[in-house]
Amino acid sequence: MRQPDIEIYLREDHVKDLLAWLPEAMGPVVLDEPKGNSRQGLIESQPAVPLMIVRKAAGKWTSIWFDSEATPWATDVDCARAVHQALGHEVRCSVGSWNETDGEADADRWLKVNADGESEFVWAL
Known part of the structure; x- marks a missing residue:
């Protein structure tokens, strides 16, 4: 089932690699000036995809x-x-779709994808 949005996590020092790859994967990326730790932008695909990057x-x-x-x-x-696959860096994401109404039991379950494969872990943010 398609999720209504996508969120992943990369280590801070690998974001520039992602931004270099995204135009190839989706289309040109236009970013606003940073505001604190966040930066908003748009991927100019059809349809356009809003993007938000939150450092740290x-x-x-x-x-x-x-x-x-x-x-x-x-x-x-x-x-x-x-x-x-494209960057060779570890990427983290939730194990599945989750929202606040689902309760706290699965809120800290995450998946990491890296050179060792895929594994679930508890990431207490």
Whole structure:
């Protein structure tokens, strides 16, 4: 089932690699000036995809949020796999769709995709 938006996490020092790859994967990226730790932008695809980057969202990890279901990926996990394959860096994401009404039990369950494969872990943000 396609998620309504996609969110992944990359270490801060790998975001520039993602931004270099995104135009190839989705289309030109236009970013606003940073405001504090966050930066908003737009991927000029058809349809356009709003993008938000939040530095240090979880320690040294940066949140990359595609605020649209119109991405090449159906789920966060699909996106994490594609980004890891393209960049070779560890990517983290939630194990599945979650919202506050689901309760706290699964809120800290995450997936990491790296050179060792894929594994679930508890990430207490």
